[in-house]
Amino acid sequence: MSEQTGKQMSKEEKDARFEAELLPVLDPLYNFAYRLTLDEDDANDLVQETYLKAYRFFDYFEQGTNAKAWLFRILKNSFINEFRKKSKQPAKVDYSEVEGYYNSEDVEGESGVASTTDMRTESVQDLIGDEVASALNTLPVDFRTVIILCDLEGFTYEEMAKILDIPIGTVRSRLHRARNSLKEKLEKYAKSMGYNS
Amino acid sequence: METRITDEYQRVSEEGYDTECEKVANMLDMVIDGEASTEEQVYFNNHLEKCVSCFESHQKQKLLKGLVSGHLKRVIVPESLALSIKAKIQETL
Structure with missing residues (x-):
């Protein structure tokens, strides 16, 4: 069972594993998103997008690897792409x-x-x-x-x-x-x- | 009048640093972040024992790191966020 890869798992198993391994990073990830965007709604969107991307690539995620660093990397890249796309600057505090x-x-x-x-x-x-x-x-x-x-x-x-x-x-x-x-x-x-x- | 300065006095220390202080300044962040090797750590500590100005720089840099790690408030994750992530994932095939 533990040797099973994402590709062979049922959706239920995949979802359960995803939640168990990646959702515990939600708190630091949201904090990082907030410190990057300086906006609660943007942070919310960025974190959701990050988790959806991670879910799409979860089959390639190897158990036991650094989930936190992986999610932070996805979020950072999403942030860069998102802000490049919108050509919008993060809200600035004067x-x-x-x-x-x-x-x-x-x-x-x-x-x-x-x-x-x-x-x-x-x-x-x-x-x-x-x-x-x-x-x-x-x-x-x-x-x-x-x-x-x-x-x-x-x-x-x-x-x-x-x-x-x-x-x-x-x-x-x-x-x-x-x-x-x-x-x-x-x-x-x-x-x-x-x-x- | 000729002045003789021996080579010893003119010697610049190895590794491209003019002084021990410069070398130590370059190590400062690594030491504070726990990234220095044991040898670097020993070199650093020995220097600090004889150099007040590097000792003070070290104190200041530690204080700065402590201000961020100890005083920056964490934001609270909205309760709805985890639920909405789970819901979206369940919809995804």
Whole structure:
């Protein structure tokens, strides 16, 4: 039974195997799609399309291979093709607006200055998370992608090279440049909040 | 007046890096991402013990990675998504 390939399986068996092996990746896959498109509906469409493509090629999927990396690769390619087709850019969050918002809060809210100094409070944690997300969203999509794959999803350089179809050396240099760019954006924010890095 | 500088002082280190710091800077991401070999890791750690500026760069880069992995909120998958994927697959022959 376990030796059976997709081609010999009944549809019920194939569906059951597909769900058991590939649906557990739904959460990270949706998160990746959301970070690429920055839009819930687009992420939804992209994930559905990815699973349908994966289903079509499931006969060629070998049990025990890296299902997560395979799905991420399909999704990344769908994203590139989709956006090329529509010649539409992902929704952009205007970083300067977000930055301006925090700056004006800083200036106008002189009465509540002490509230942000306790790093343990949940709201500060949220604020940091929001700021990291805003900074990340302003990065070019190639930079955003490597940071998410590496730091959020924990893929190895080798897996990233396979997902993105680029040499490992390019993964390394892209990640390095992406981090420099993110650092720059976050340092600006840290300074505006009065932290000297 | 002639100044004699010995070869030893002028020697540029191997592998095309002018300084140990440059070599270590190049390893930084690999070390943080757990991709460095044991030898590279040892070289890196030894250098950090004697170089404050590389030590600080390492701290900053670790902090940056931690900001993404520890603070970036995960979005919640809509409940309907898994159901609609299953439904579409069942329709597919």
